[in-house]
Amino acid sequence: MSLVVMKFGGTSVGSIERIRNVAKIVEKKKDKGHDVIVAVSAMSGETDRLIGLLKEITPDYSLREYDQLVSTGETACIPLVTQSLLVDGYDAISLTGLQIGMETDIAHSKARILNIRGDRIKQAISEGKIVVVAGFQGYNVETGDITTLGRGGSDTTAVAIAAAVKADVCEIYTDVDGVYTADPRIVKNAKKLDTISHEEMLELASLGAKVLQSRSVELGMNYNVDIMVLSSLEDKPGTLVTSKEDKNMERIVVSGVTSDKNQAKITLLGVKDEPGVAVKIFIGLAEANINVDMIIQNVATEDGKTDISFTVPKTDLIKAKAACEKLGKDAGVQEILSDENISKVSIVGIGMKSHSGVAATMFKVLSDNQINIKMISTSEIKVSCIIEEKFTELAVRVLHSAFITEKQNGQL
Amino acid sequence: MSLVVMKFGGTSVGSIERIRNVAKIVEKKKDKGHDVIVAVSAMSGETDRLIGLLKEITPDYSLREYDQLVSTGETACIPLVTQSLLVDGYDAISLTGLQIGMETDIAHSKARILNIRGDRIKQAISEGKIVVVAGFQGYNVETGDITTLGRGGSDTTAVAIAAAVKADVCEIYTDVDGVYTADPRIVKNAKKLDTISHEEMLELASLGAKVLQSRSVELGMNYNVDIMVLSSLEDKPGTLVTSKEDKNMERIVVSGVTSDKNQAKITLLGVKDEPGVAVKIFIGLAEANINVDMIIQNVATEDGKTDISFTVPKTDLIKAKAACEKLGKDAGVQEILSDENISKVSIVGIGMKSHSGVAATMFKVLSDNQINIKMISTSEIKVSCIIEEKFTELAVRVLHSAFITEKQNGQL
Structure with a gap:
C-alpha cells in the first residue's frame, strides 16, 4: 500500500x-x-x-x-x-x-x-x-x-x-501517454521512455516538450518526488520521472531529441568591446521582461568593436528590437539585424556527463546532412544548436536516428 | 458621515x-x-x-x-x-x-x-x-x-x-421600491410605506409578502438594525424597517393587508377527545417536516368525539394527508377531508396593540361583502382569516379600503 x-x-x-x-x-x-x-x-x-x-x-x-x-x-x-x-x-x-x-x-x-x-x-x-x-x-x-x-x-x-x-x-x-524520445509527429519510431531523470525532464520541458511544466519538474527534483506521466484516456504504462538510481540510465547517453521553433536571433553590429557594455544591454533586456537564451560574442576587431548575437522568443522579437535600439546608442551599435527563420534543436541525456564526444557527434550528424549550425549552447546534460528553421524536422530525425534508434540496435 | x-x-x-x-x-x-x-x-x-x-x-x-x-x-x-x-x-x-x-x-x-x-x-x-x-x-x-x-x-x-x-x-x-400597504397588482391605490416596524415586517414577510426574507428581518429586530428597502433600478426613497419610536406609527392601526394562496385545509372527523390525542397527531406532522399553521378544534359531542381542522402549505397537502392516515388510526379518526380552494388574508399593524375592535371590524367588512370566514388566527399585531380562494383579491381590496384608504381620509 x-x-x-x-x-x-x-x-x-x-x-x-x-x-x-x-x-x-x-x-x-x-x-x-x-x-x-x-x-x-x-x-x-x-x-x-x-x-x-x-x-x-x-x-x-x-x-x-x-x-x-x-x-x-x-x-x-x-x-x-x-x-x-x-x-x-x-x-x-x-x-x-x-x-x-x-x-x-x-x-x-x-x-x-x-x-x-x-x-x-x-x-x-x-x-x-x-x-x-x-x-x-x-x-x-x-x-x-x-x-x-x-x-x-x-x-x-x-x-x-x-x-x-x-x-x-x-x-x-x-492527453499523451508519456514522455517520448522525440515528438512522434516528427519521428515515427520515437519511443516512449519508461523512466527519465528529473534533470533531463527539466531540460526537455524548458526546450519545448509540453508534457510537464518546468516548474513542477524543478519542484519534483528539489524534493525528490517521483512523477509518473500517464494518459487519462487509455490505461497503459506511462513514463516515470525519477532521480532514483537506475542501471539503464547509465547506458543511455541521449534520452530525447527536441526542437523549438519559437526562436529569433538578433545581431548587434559594432558594439564597443569594453567591460560592462554588453552587460548593460542584457540587463536592459531583462528589465523589459525579455528572456534572452543563447548569446555569442565575436572576437573584437582591431578598432575595438565586436558583434553580439543572441536569441529571444519569436513573440518578443519586436519588443526586443525596440529595446536594443534604445540601449544600443551608448554601446555604439551601428546596426541591428534580426532573423526569424531559425529554430533550436537539442539533445538531452544524463549519460552525457560520463560520455565525451557527444557534442562532436551531433555537429557531425548535422553537417553530414548539410545542416549549417548558427549558434551552439551546451550544459552538462544538453547540447542545443540553432539552425535554419526549414531544416528542423530533418535535424530531429537524423539526430534521433543517430543517438537513439541506432544505439538501441547496438550500432553506436 | x-x-x-x-x-x-x-x-x-x-x-x-x-x-x-x-x-x-x-x-x-x-x-x-x-x-x-x-x-x-x-x-x-x-x-x-x-x-x-x-x-x-x-x-x-x-x-x-x-x-x-x-x-x-x-x-x-x-x-x-x-x-x-x-x-x-x-x-x-x-x-x-x-x-x-x-x-x-x-x-x-x-x-x-x-x-x-x-x-x-x-x-x-x-x-x-x-x-x-x-x-x-x-x-x-x-x-x-x-x-x-x-x-x-x-x-x-x-x-x-x-x-x-x-x-x-x-x-x-x-426589484421593488419599498414595502406597500398591499400588493399593487391587487390594490391599485396601495401606498408605499415610509417606515414600518420590524415586528410588522416580520408578520408581512411570513404571511407571503416577498420583499424581505423573514430571517433577515428577525435578525434586524434582534440586533436593532434599521433596514431600508430600495429599488436598484430607480433612484427614489424606499421603506425603512425600524424599531425606533415614531409618532406616526402610533396613529396607524393597520400597516398592510396581505394574502397567501399557498394554503390547504385538512379536517379530521371523529377524533377521540382525550388528552394527548391531538398532540400526537401534530407531533407526527412536525416529524414529517410539515408546517401546520392554524388549528381549530370543535367542542366534543356527547360520544367523546371531536373534529380537528388545520392548515398546511398547499405543496405539502398530499404528504400531510398520508401522514394523517397513518397517525389517525390510534386517534380513532373516521374520515379525512381536505380543501385546497382556500386562501389566507391578513391585516398587520403595530397599532392593534392599543386599538380594540380591529378584528371585529375585519370580520364585519368581510361579512358585508358576502365573504365567509372559515378559520381565524390572531396575534398581538395581526389578524388572519381563511376564506374561499376565489374571494382573495376582493377581500384584500375591501380590507385595504376599510383600514388604509378610508383611514387616510379620516373616515375611520
Missing part, C-alpha cells in the same frame, strides 16, 4: 461525463489498496470564461481580484469530483488550497509556494477518505488573500502536495 | 452591464462621504447552473459538497463588483465569508450565524476602502468547512454584518 497523488487537468474534468470517468480511474487506484489524493484543475473553458468577464470591465485588472475570481474555477470542480466518488460508494472530501494550508507568497497570479501545512489532508487520509484538492490556488497567511500559482499551477500543486505528505508517487494524467 | 451596508441580489448583478450599474449606485453613496460595505449574491442563473451540474451526478448530493460548490457563485461575483469600483477610481477590496470571519454552525445548506469577527472589514474601512462581501456564505471554525445560509442568505449576510460592525443602516436593493 502506498500514498499516491493523482492530478487531472481541465480537459479530463471538462464535463460531468469526463468527471465520472476521472472518478473511475481514482476508484481503481483506491481498490488496489492505495491512499489517494486527487488534484484537479478547473473544468476546461471555465478559467477563460471568468477572465472574459473580468476583461469586459477592464483589460488592466487587479491581480488580487483576478486571483479571487479565477480560483473559483478549481473550487467549483472539486465538489463535483468528490460527489462522483461519493455516489459510487467511496468516502471522499473536497478541500480548497486554503483548507489544505497551501501557503504562498503574495505575488498574485504567479505566487510561489512557501509551505503546505497538510494536516487536514493527513487526517482525512487516516480516516480512509479520498482527498480531492483544488489545484492552482493557495493563500497568503499574513493577509488571508487567495493566490494562484500561474501557468501549469495544478501540476505544481500536485507535486508540492506529494512532497509535503511524502507520497510515493505523483501521477500526472494528461 | 455614516457606515452603510448595501445589499444587491442576483438580478442586480446578473451581467457585467448590471454590475457596472451597481458600482455607480455604490459610488454615489461613497461620494456623499459614507463608509460603504457591499454584500452581493451570485450572478443570476449561476447558482442554478452549479446545482444543475451537481444534480447531473446525483439528486441525492452531499450538503457539504453542495456548500463548497454553490458558494463559488458569490465568490466569483465579488471580484467583478470590486474591479468595477477600482476601474472607476475607487479603492475597494473583495472579501469572502471566510475572509470576513462569518462563523456559522455546521448545518450545511442552512447554517446559522454564530459570530462575525469583522476585524478585516473594519481595517479595510479604516483604510478608506469600499468592502465588497460575498453574501450567503460562511464557514465553520472547528472544521474549516464552507457553509451556506440557505434561502435569502444574502439578505441575512447583509443584516448580520450591519449588526456586527454597528452600521447606521442596512440597505437592501431589490
Whole structure:
C-alpha cells in the first residue's frame, strides 16, 4: 500500500461525463489498496470564461481580484469530483488550497509556494477518505488573500502536495501517454521512455516538450518526488520521472531529441568591446521582461568593436528590437539585424556527463546532412544548436536516428 | 458621515452591464462621504447552473459538497463588483465569508450565524476602502468547512454584518421600491410605506409578502438594525424597517393587508377527545417536516368525539394527508377531508396593540361583502382569516379600503 497523488487537468474534468470517468480511474487506484489524493484543475473553458468577464470591465485588472475570481474555477470542480466518488460508494472530501494550508507568497497570479501545512489532508487520509484538492490556488497567511500559482499551477500543486505528505508517487494524467524520445509527429519510431531523470525532464520541458511544466519538474527534483506521466484516456504504462538510481540510465547517453521553433536571433553590429557594455544591454533586456537564451560574442576587431548575437522568443522579437535600439546608442551599435527563420534543436541525456564526444557527434550528424549550425549552447546534460528553421524536422530525425534508434540496435 | 451596508441580489448583478450599474449606485453613496460595505449574491442563473451540474451526478448530493460548490457563485461575483469600483477610481477590496470571519454552525445548506469577527472589514474601512462581501456564505471554525445560509442568505449576510460592525443602516436593493400597504397588482391605490416596524415586517414577510426574507428581518429586530428597502433600478426613497419610536406609527392601526394562496385545509372527523390525542397527531406532522399553521378544534359531542381542522402549505397537502392516515388510526379518526380552494388574508399593524375592535371590524367588512370566514388566527399585531380562494383579491381590496384608504381620509 502506498500514498499516491493523482492530478487531472481541465480537459479530463471538462464535463460531468469526463468527471465520472476521472472518478473511475481514482476508484481503481483506491481498490488496489492505495491512499489517494486527487488534484484537479478547473473544468476546461471555465478559467477563460471568468477572465472574459473580468476583461469586459477592464483589460488592466487587479491581480488580487483576478486571483479571487479565477480560483473559483478549481473550487467549483472539486465538489463535483468528490460527489462522483461519493455516489459510487467511496468516502471522499473536497478541500480548497486554503483548507489544505497551501501557503504562498503574495505575488498574485504567479505566487510561489512557501509551505503546505497538510494536516487536514493527513487526517482525512487516516480516516480512509479520498482527498480531492483544488489545484492552482493557495493563500497568503499574513493577509488571508487567495493566490494562484500561474501557468501549469495544478501540476505544481500536485507535486508540492506529494512532497509535503511524502507520497510515493505523483501521477500526472494528461492527453499523451508519456514522455517520448522525440515528438512522434516528427519521428515515427520515437519511443516512449519508461523512466527519465528529473534533470533531463527539466531540460526537455524548458526546450519545448509540453508534457510537464518546468516548474513542477524543478519542484519534483528539489524534493525528490517521483512523477509518473500517464494518459487519462487509455490505461497503459506511462513514463516515470525519477532521480532514483537506475542501471539503464547509465547506458543511455541521449534520452530525447527536441526542437523549438519559437526562436529569433538578433545581431548587434559594432558594439564597443569594453567591460560592462554588453552587460548593460542584457540587463536592459531583462528589465523589459525579455528572456534572452543563447548569446555569442565575436572576437573584437582591431578598432575595438565586436558583434553580439543572441536569441529571444519569436513573440518578443519586436519588443526586443525596440529595446536594443534604445540601449544600443551608448554601446555604439551601428546596426541591428534580426532573423526569424531559425529554430533550436537539442539533445538531452544524463549519460552525457560520463560520455565525451557527444557534442562532436551531433555537429557531425548535422553537417553530414548539410545542416549549417548558427549558434551552439551546451550544459552538462544538453547540447542545443540553432539552425535554419526549414531544416528542423530533418535535424530531429537524423539526430534521433543517430543517438537513439541506432544505439538501441547496438550500432553506436 | 455614516457606515452603510448595501445589499444587491442576483438580478442586480446578473451581467457585467448590471454590475457596472451597481458600482455607480455604490459610488454615489461613497461620494456623499459614507463608509460603504457591499454584500452581493451570485450572478443570476449561476447558482442554478452549479446545482444543475451537481444534480447531473446525483439528486441525492452531499450538503457539504453542495456548500463548497454553490458558494463559488458569490465568490466569483465579488471580484467583478470590486474591479468595477477600482476601474472607476475607487479603492475597494473583495472579501469572502471566510475572509470576513462569518462563523456559522455546521448545518450545511442552512447554517446559522454564530459570530462575525469583522476585524478585516473594519481595517479595510479604516483604510478608506469600499468592502465588497460575498453574501450567503460562511464557514465553520472547528472544521474549516464552507457553509451556506440557505434561502435569502444574502439578505441575512447583509443584516448580520450591519449588526456586527454597528452600521447606521442596512440597505437592501431589490426589484421593488419599498414595502406597500398591499400588493399593487391587487390594490391599485396601495401606498408605499415610509417606515414600518420590524415586528410588522416580520408578520408581512411570513404571511407571503416577498420583499424581505423573514430571517433577515428577525435578525434586524434582534440586533436593532434599521433596514431600508430600495429599488436598484430607480433612484427614489424606499421603506425603512425600524424599531425606533415614531409618532406616526402610533396613529396607524393597520400597516398592510396581505394574502397567501399557498394554503390547504385538512379536517379530521371523529377524533377521540382525550388528552394527548391531538398532540400526537401534530407531533407526527412536525416529524414529517410539515408546517401546520392554524388549528381549530370543535367542542366534543356527547360520544367523546371531536373534529380537528388545520392548515398546511398547499405543496405539502398530499404528504400531510398520508401522514394523517397513518397517525389517525390510534386517534380513532373516521374520515379525512381536505380543501385546497382556500386562501389566507391578513391585516398587520403595530397599532392593534392599543386599538380594540380591529378584528371585529375585519370580520364585519368581510361579512358585508358576502365573504365567509372559515378559520381565524390572531396575534398581538395581526389578524388572519381563511376564506374561499376565489374571494382573495376582493377581500384584500375591501380590507385595504376599510383600514388604509378610508383611514387616510379620516373616515375611520
